[in-house]
Amino acid sequence: VSFLDNRRYAPALERTSAGAVIVHPDMLVRVPAGTVPIVTAEPYAGWARVAALFHPAPPVRPGVHPSAVIAEGARVDPSAEVGPFALVEAGAEVGACCRIGPFAAVGPGVVLGRECRIGAHASLSHAVLGARVYVYPGARVGQEGFSFAPTGAGFLTVPHLGRVVLEDDVEVGANTTIDRGSTGDTVVGAGSRLDNLVQIGHNVRLGRCCVVVAQVGIAGSAVLEDFAQVGGQAAIAGHLRVGKAARIGAQAGVMSDVPPGTALVGSPAQPRLEFFRQVAALKRIARRRAE
Amino acid sequence: VSFLDNRRYAPALERTSAGAVIVHPDMLVRVPAGTVPIVTAEPYAGWARVAALFHPAPPVRPGVHPSAVIAEGARVDPSAEVGPFALVEAGAEVGACCRIGPFAAVGPGVVLGRECRIGAHASLSHAVLGARVYVYPGARVGQEGFSFAPTGAGFLTVPHLGRVVLEDDVEVGANTTIDRGSTGDTVVGAGSRLDNLVQIGHNVRLGRCCVVVAQVGIAGSAVLEDFAQVGGQAAIAGHLRVGKAARIGAQAGVMSDVPPGTALVGSPAQPRLEFFRQVAALKRIARRRAE
Amino acid sequence: VSFLDNRRYAPALERTSAGAVIVHPDMLVRVPAGTVPIVTAEPYAGWARVAALFHPAPPVRPGVHPSAVIAEGARVDPSAEVGPFALVEAGAEVGACCRIGPFAAVGPGVVLGRECRIGAHASLSHAVLGARVYVYPGARVGQEGFSFAPTGAGFLTVPHLGRVVLEDDVEVGANTTIDRGSTGDTVVGAGSRLDNLVQIGHNVRLGRCCVVVAQVGIAGSAVLEDFAQVGGQAAIAGHLRVGKAARIGAQAGVMSDVPPGTALVGSPAQPRLEFFRQVAALKRIARRRAE
Numbered sequence: 036v037s038f039l040d041n042r043r044y045a046p047a048l049e050r051t052s053a054g055a056v057i058v059h060p061d062m063l064v065r066v067p068a069g070t071v072p073i074v075t076a077e078p079y080a081g082w083a084r085v086a087a088l089f090h091p092a093p094p095v096r097p098g099v100h101p102s103a104v105i106a107e108g109a110r111v112d113p114s115a116e117v118g119p120f121a122l123v124e125a126g127a128e129v130g131a132c133c134r135i136g137p138f139a140a141v142g143p144g145v146v147l148g149r150e151c152r153i154g155a156h157a158s159l160s161h162a163v164l165g166a167r168v169y170v171y172p173g174a175r176v177g178q179e180g181f182s183f184a185p186t187g188a189g190f191l192t193v194p195h196l197g198r199v200v201l202e203d204d205v206e207v208g209a210n211t212t213i214d215r216g217s218t219g220d221t222v223v224g225a226g227s228r229l230d231n232l233v234q235i236g237h238n239v240r241l242g243r244c245c246v247v248v249a250q251v252g253i254a255g256s257a258v259l260e261d262f263a264q265v266g267g268q269a270a271i272a273g274h275l276r277v278g279k280a281a282r283i284g285a286q287a288g289v290m291s292d293v294p295p296g297t298a299l300v301g302s303p304a305q306p307r308l309e310f311f312r313q314v315a316a317l318k319r320i321a322r323r324r325a326e
Numbered sequence: 327v328s329f330l331d332n333r334r335y336a337p338a339l340e341r342t343s344a345g346a347v348i349v350h351p352d353m354l355v356r357v358p359a360g361t362v363p364i365v366t367a368e369p370y371a372g373w374a375r376v377a378a379l380f381h382p383a384p385p386v387r388p389g390v391h392p393s394a395v396i397a398e399g400a401r402v403d404p405s406a407e408v409g410p411f412a413l414v415e416a417g418a419e420v421g422a423c424c425r426i427g428p429f430a431a432v433g434p435g436v437v438l439g440r441e442c443r444i445g446a447h448a449s450l451s452h453a454v455l456g457a458r459v460y461v462y463p464g465a466r467v468g469q470e471g472f473s474f475a476p477t478g479a480g481f482l483t484v485p486h487l488g489r490v491v492l493e494d495d496v497e498v499g500a501n502t503t504i505d506r507g508s509t510g511d512t513v514v515g516a517g518s519r520l521d522n523l524v525q526i527g528h529n530v531r532l533g534r535c536c537v538v539v540a541q542v543g544i545a546g547s548a549v550l551e552d553f554a555q556v557g558g559q560a561a562i563a564g565h566l567r568v569g570k571a572a573r574i575g576a577q578a579g580v581m582s583d584v585p586p587g588t589a590l591v592g593s594p595a596q597p598r599l600e601f602f603r604q605v606a607a608l609k610r611i612a613r614r615r616a617e
Numbered sequence: 618v619s620f621l622d623n624r625r626y627a628p629a630l631e632r633t634s635a636g637a638v639i640v641h642p643d644m645l646v647r648v649p650a651g652t653v654p655i656v657t658a659e660p661y662a663g664w665a666r667v668a669a670l671f672h673p674a675p676p677v678r679p680g681v682h683p684s685a686v687i688a689e690g691a692r693v694d695p696s697a698e699v700g701p702f703a704l705v706e707a708g709a710e711v712g713a714c715c716r717i718g719p720f721a722a723v724g725p726g727v728v729l730g731r732e733c734r735i736g737a738h739a740s741l742s743h744a745v746l747g748a749r750v751y752v753y754p755g756a757r758v759g760q761e762g763f764s765f766a767p768t769g770a771g772f773l774t775v776p777h778l779g780r781v782v783l784e785d786d787v788e789v790g791a792n793t794t795i796d797r798g799s800t801g802d803t804v805v806g807a808g809s810r811l812d813n814l815v816q817i818g819h820n821v822r823l824g825r826c827c828v829v830v831a832q833v834g835i836a837g838s839a840v841l842e843d844f845a846q847v848g849g850q851a852a853i854a855g856h857l858r859v860g861k862a863a864r865i866g867a868q869a870g871v872m873s874d875v876p877p878g879t880a881l882v883g884s885p886a887q888p889r890l891e892f893f894r895q896v897a898a899l900k901r902i903a904r905r906r907a908e
Contacts, residue, residue, distance in 0.1 A: 037800075043856060080766035083775040090776050102686050104393050104410050119686050119704050120720075122410050122428050137704050137722050138411075138738070140428050140446045154760065155722045155740040156429070158446040158463045172740045172757045173792070175463045175500040178445065181521040181539065184371035189495065189517045189535060193374040194381050204771065209757040209794040210464070210814075212500045212522040212540075218328075226771045230763040231794040231816050232501075232834075234522050234540040234558075244771060248763065249794075249816040250834045250852075252523075252541045252558045267816075267834050268852050268870075270541075270559050270577055274334060286852055286870045286884050288577045302577050302593070302884070303605060313612040314885060320611070320902070321895040395684050395701050413701050413719050429702075431719050431737045447720070449737040449754045466754045466791040469736065472812040472830065475662035480786065480808045480826060484665040485672050501755070503791040503813040503831075523792075525813050525831040525849075543814075543832045543849050561832075561850050561868055565625060579868045593868050593884070594896060604903040611902070 036073075036089070038082035057081040095134050103135075112149075130166070142177065154209070161195075161215045165203035165225065173210040176201070180214035180237030180255060193217060195237065202226075208233060208249065217255075224261065236273065248285070260295065270302075327364075327380070329373035348372040386425050400432075403440075421457070433468065445500070452486075452506045456494035456516065464501040467492070471505035471528030471546060484508060486528065493517075499524060499540065508546075515552065527564065539576070551586065561593075618655075618671070620664035639663040677716050685717075694731075712748070724759065730785070743777075743797045747785035747807065755792040758783070762796035762819030762837060775799060777819065784808075790815060790831065799837075806843065818855065830867070842877065852884075 038057035039048050048056065048065050055071040057078045066072040075081040099105060099117040108125040111117060115133040123129060123141045130149040135141065139153040142160030147153070151164055154172035161177040170176065177199045183190040197216020205223045207213065208231035215221060217237045223229070224242040230249040235241075239253050242261035247253070251265050254273035259265070263277050266285030271277060278295030288302030301310040329348035330339050339347065339356050346362040348369045357363040366372040390396060390408040399416040402408060406424040414420060414432045421440040426432065430444040433451030438444070442455055445463035452468040461467065468490045474481040488507020496514045498504065499522035506512055508528045514520070515533040521540040526532075530544050533552035538544070542556050545564035550556070554568050557576030562568060569586030579593030592601040620639035621630050630638065630647050637653040639660045648654040657663040681687060681699040690707040693699060697715040705711060705723045712731040717723065721735040724742030729735070733746055736754035743759040752758065759781045765772040779798020787805045789795065790813035797803060799819045805811070806824040812831040817823075821835050824843035829835070833847050836855035841847070845859050848867030853859060860877030870884030883892040 041856060077766060077768065079775065080768050080773050083766045083773045086776040086778065087774075090778055092776070106410075119688075119706075120411060120429075120702060124410075124428075137706075138429055138447070138702075138720055138740075142446075155724075155742075156447055156464075156720070156738055156755075158429075160446075171760050173447075173464060173501070173738075173755060173794075175522070178462050178500050181499065181519070183519065184368060184374045186368065186371050190519060191371050191374045192378075193370065194377040194383070196377065196381055208763065209760050209796075210501050210523075210755070210792050212464075214500075214522070228763070228765065228772060231757070231796070232523060232792075232814060236540070249818070249836075250541065250832065254540075254558060267836060268559070268850070272576065274332060285854065286577075286868075305609075309609075309612065312616055313608050316612040316615055317608060317895045317899060318891070321891065321898040324894070324898050397701075411702060411720075415701075415719075429720055429738070433737075447738055447755075449720075451737075464738075464755060464792070466813070469753050469791050472790065472810070474810065475659060475665045477659070477662050481810060482662050482665045483669075484661065485668040485674070487668065487672055501792050501814075503755075505791075505813070523814060527831070541832065545831075545849060559850070563867065565623060577868075600900075600903065603906070604899050607903040607906050608899060 036085055038078050038085075040079040040082070057085065095132050106143075109141075118155075136172070145177070148203070161197075162199040162201065164201045165205070167204045168201045169206045170201075171207060171209040171211070171231070174207045175210075175212045176207065177213070177215045180217060182217055182237060182255070197221065197238065199223075202243075205229075211235070214255075230267070242279070269304075327376055329369050329376075331370040331373070348376065386423050394426075397434075409446075427463070436468070439494070452488075453490040453492065455492045456496070458495045459492045460497045461492075462498060462500040462502070462522070465498045466501075466503045467498065468504070468506045471508060473508055473528060473546070488512065488529065490514075493534075496520075502526070505546075521558070533570070560595075618667055620660050620667075622661040622664070639667065677714050688725075691723075700737075718754070727759070736791070743779075744781040744783065746783045747787070749786045750783045751788045752783075753789060753791040753793070753813070756789045757792075757794045758789065759795070759797045762799060764799055764819060764837070779803065779820065781805075784825075787811075793817070796837075812849070824861070851886075 037053040057073045095116045100119045102119045103117045103121040105123045106125040109123040109127045111129040112131040114131045117135045118137040120138045121135045124143040126144040127141045128146045133151045136155040138156045140158040145159045147164045148166035151168045157170045157174045159176045179195040182193040197220045200222045202225040204226045206228045211233040213235040214237040222240045227245040229247045232250045234252040236255035238256040241259045246264040248267040250268045253271045256274045259277045260279040262280040265283045269287040271289045277293040281293045282298040284300030287304040289304045298307040328344040348364045386407045391410045393410045394408045394412040396414045397416040400414040400418045402420040403422045405422045408426045409428040412426045415434040417435040418432045419437045424442045427446040429447045431449040436450045438455045439457035442459045448461045448465045450467045470486040473484040488511045491513045493516040495517045497519045502524040504526040505528040513531045518536040520538045523541045525543040527546035529547040532550045537555040539558040541559045544562045547565045550568045551570040553571040556574045560578040562580045568584040572584045573589045575591030578595040580595045589598045618637045619635035639655045677698045682701045684701045685699045685703040687705045688707040691705040691709045693711040694713045696713045699717045700719040703717045706725040708726040709723045710728045715733045718737040720738045722740040727741045729746045730748035733750045739752045739756045741758045761777040764775040779802045782804045784807040786808045788810045793815040795817040796819040804822045809827040811829045814832045816834040818837035820838040823841045828846040830849040832850045835853045838856045841859045842861040844862040847865045851869040853871045859875040863875045864880045866882030869886040871886045880889040
């Protein structure tokens with residue numbers, strides 16, 4: 036079973052020898068004889084469902100590995116799996132059917148809803164997680180943010196009093212960092228997905244189903260409304276508001292508020308059409324002078 | 327108790343119901359009746375001091391967790407706290423009142439001054455730390471840098487012989503990486519602060535009280551003089567000198583030496599005023615052509 | 618013994634008091650009396666060889682630290698060194714003379730060729746490593762990539778079925794992340810070197826002897842042919858092909874295929890000469906308007 040989603044690969048469809056292929060109706064005529072077409076308006080979602088049927092995620096195996104440390108006063112649901120060298124500190128709560136990976140640190144008082152998965156070497160502190168939250172290996176959630184006041188005698192650290200709240204179905208990528216709030220909380224809304232090596236500053240608030248691609252940096256107290264999407268390596272300055280379903284391009288540098296639904300690219304970030312007009316104009320000028 | 331530092335939030339001041347608020351003298355007239363103003367020229371530093379009074383950092387609890395490993399020949403001050411699954415290798419020294427977090431690795435021969443805090447999963451090797459150095463979770467300090475010579479038979483690795491020196495009061499953010507020196511040492515000067523996911527190449531030397539925001543990359547052998555500030559995601563090429571109190575903007579790309587006190591933005595980096603003039607000029611040209 | 622490779626430092630050569638210095642023939646006349654010149658066309662490679670003679674890498678000490686966990690069904694060659702708190706899971710194979718660092722996680726079924734070194738806190742899953750592969754501290758190899766299909770009821774995760782293949786002599790920098798393939802494998806070709814904090818998306822394929830500098834992001838299914846070089850913080854969009862020996866500049870943003878041997882800079886990336894002509898043209902225009 037295969038699938039075709041990116042039309043760039045359409046020529047490969049005509050040469051496929053797969054037994055079945057999941058395709059959009061428009062592509063049906065290009066499926067070769069001998070291959071069974073499975074037609075859907077959403078081939079990628081279709082592939083996700085089929086692949087999950089053939090390759091289900093490994094089941095959670097209840098129990099605590101003998102090398103793990105569960106501190107006194109921690110609560111671990113008996114249906115949860117706690118891996119080798121995992122650590123659950125005092126006052127922490129691990130919900131039903133969670134899987135805590137090897138070397139994961141669930142800090143004092145951290146609360147995990149049901150069916151969470153905490154990857155190898157991830158660390159959580161000052162955090163509250165909803166249900167089905169996936170934290171990938173090496174992610175850092177809940178440490179203090181970058182915050183200090185300059186004084187005559189050097190920098191004075193500003194205490195952090197807030198938490199990190201990861202709502203239901205959030206995913207946090209490998210080696211991503213999310214700082215705890217300084218006064219309020221840092222919040223990632225339900226269903227939002229963060230890729231690897233992302234930086235989320237203190238007090239940032241992401242709405243529902245936001246998508247943040249690898250190596251993005253979101254500075255302190257910025258707000259992203261529901262369905263906002265941020266391309267790889269983009270940066271969002273502090274204290275800004277990015278409107279609902281706005282789309283920020285890869286490597287963009289956002290320095291002011293973004294209205295809902297806007298598509299921005301470039302650094303400083305600008306409307307997509309305007310940016311590419313500028314790129315073209317500059318090319319023309321430089322060529323004319325070079326002639 | 328609340329505070330107002332960023333004037334963007336001044337309208338909120340007039341609606342506050344806080345018992346007391348820390349404000350700049352200019353804002354005094356906007357504090358509503360029923361709220362006690364605490365007036366200072368530095369509201370943010372004032373907030374830091376008040377918050378620290380109400381929320382003191384948890385005290386260090388002397389002792390070594392039974393799951394920790396202290397190698398033979400390591401010296402751990404009896405006033406230090408060594409957490410679960412922490413590792414202190416042979417020849418290492420942990421000073422008075424240090425706190426070594428869970429899963430932290432203090433490598434062979436590493437020396438920590440007094441009152442250092444090493445976060446969960448951080449690793450230190452070939453490093454010497456002064457007093458009150460904070461290393462956040464997952465930071466990597468002292469591994470070999472990116473260094474090899476091309477030869478006919480592939481790349482030949484260049485050995486690293488230097489160390490990392492973190493002077494007093496340095497902070498190193500979560501998942502930040504600092505490579506050891508190849509010949510001399512990599513040095514971060516007293517009071518400097520590095521945010522999360524920063525890359526510091528081998529032989530880099532930072533002066534005193536430098537500020538390096540998240541996801542910055544500083545390539546090998548660059549020098550930053552005292553009080554230099556580097557915005558998020560900026561890059562500094564190798565072997566450059568960034569002068570005293572220079573300010574490099576977010577996402578800037580620095581390709582040549584920077585005189586003291588200069589403010590640069592853009593990639594390639596340019597003086598701030600010049601950069602924004604260029605942005606404006608390009609906008610005008612592109613619009614004219616689009617009409 | 619010292620060396621001179623970067624000619625920026627030539628004046629220092631004339632003032633050296635080193636006993637011997639490795640130099641290019643062109644620099645011979647500038648070596649002062651009292652210093653023995655060692656002449657080679659490749660001074661940096663020469664230095665690498667000399668330094669390795671004086672400072673050989675510490676030998677591997679066969680054996681398993683008592684705090685390590687080797688799961689039943691894992692195979693560890695008796696000549697390998699397994700450090701404190703290391704974990705080798707079921708079905709994994711650790712080859713001859715490997716060194717597994719403290720807190721390293723070798724996941725179920727992962728295979729390591731001979732003489733690999735896995736740094737502290739690194740995690741490997743769904744991965745096959747050749748000989749002499751070095752994985753630096755905190756690197757994440759083999760977790761699932763960033764992949765989901767939007768549906769009416771939120772995002773649907775797409776299962777990952779592939780692996781990560783790191784061929785002989787590959788190096789993976791500290792806190793770098795390499796996602797496993799979704800259908801095929803993610804592959805890093807023999808001799809390629811990745812610096813710290815790099816992101817390699819699922820299904821990416823790097824050829825032989827590629828060089829990827831710190832904080833680069835390579836999006837899913839991109840292909841880099843042999844000897845491609847990517848400067849720090851550059852980004853390569855998904856599904857692109859970067860040709861043999863192409864050179865991508867620091868902070869570049871590559872949005873289309875790159876022909877072999879091309880040198881690109883800028884975001885969006887352009888031929889080097891064209892980019893700097895544009896920078897110069899824009900400067901002139903902005904200055905003229907400012908007058």
